[in-house]
Amino acid sequence: MKTYYRHPFPLPPSMPKGHWLLSDCLCVRKERAEKRYAQKSLTTRGLTGGVDPIPLALRKHSFDNFEVAATNREAYETCRVFSQRFSELTQGRGILLMGPSGTGKTHLACAIANVLKDQYSVAFACLPILLEKMRTGGVNLDELLSADLLILDDIGSERETAWTTERLLLIVDGRLTTSKPTVFTSNYELDDFEARVGMRVASRIIGNNLHVVLRGADWRLYRNGKKRY
Numbered sequence: 001m002k003t004y005y006r007h008p009f010p011l012p013p014s015m016p017k018g019h020w021l022l023s024d025c026l027c028v029r030k031e032r033a034e035k036r037y038a039q040k041s042l043t044t045r046g047l048t049g050g051v052d053p054i055p056l057a058l059r060k061h062s063f064d065n066f067e068v069a070a071t072n073r074e075a076y077e078t079c080r081v082f083s084q085r086f087s088e089l090t091q092g093r094g095i096l097l098m099g100p101s102g103t104g105k106t107h108l109a110c111a112i113a114n115v116l117k118d119q120y121s122v123a124f125a126c127l128p129i130l131l132e133k134m135r136t137g138g139v140n141l142d143e144l145l146s147a148d149l150l151i152l153d154d155i156g157s158e159r160e161t162a163w164t165t166e167r168l169l170l171i172v173d174g175r176l177t178t179s180k181p182t183v184f185t186s187n188y189e190l191d192d193f194e195a196r197v198g199m200r201v202a203s204r205i206i207g208n209n210l211h212v213v214l215r216g217a218d219w220r221l222y223r224n225g226k227k228r229y
Helices: 026-041 073-084 105-117 125-133 141-146 164-178 190-197 200-207
Strands: 002-006 017-022 094-096 124-125 149-153 182-186 209-213
Touching: 026 209, 073 094, 073 105, 073 164, 094 105, 094 200, 105 124, 105 141, 105 149, 124 125, 124 141, 125 149, 125 164, 149 164, 164 200, 190 200, 200 209
Parallel strands: 094 182, 094 209, 124 149, 149 182
Antiparallel strands: 002 017
């Protein structure tokens, strides 16, 4: 689109009386708006429209197909009871699942979400990806804060900076203020968790959520009891 604008005040005769302004046509603006909306939906799926909030590869995770052992039984029972008594939660108290990679933290978090997603609004976000989208403004923060349940996966894997700390505080404080429970997963245990996310964030998460540790071998490396590689 090309529009001519006159200058609002007189200029010397040698200067033009106005200038041409080039702008995108309506169809281009509509296409870009649709792309921005789709980008936001990647982070907050399931909050509207009945779309499954869990990423495709994680939708089959349930309590029934979780392999319970002595090293993860406490976490399994905690998560199962949490999902069963979710309607009774009134203070926004969630769960922090901690332990080495591959011990089933994300599986349990998604099992909770898969139990609740048909009755409650559920949001899922992998934190490193979420922070990257927040840098570009492609996140509807209100939807993350207002969801009945938020799964925040892989917290602590991001590099701690003043910017990431402030963004995490926005989410954590926002959830606590509205008494909305959050399930966090982290590859770090309590001794290292504060160093990874900062004292301010760690204090709020640890002080306001149950925290359980999963141990054992990395299940991704094993199949039928044998090491895959």
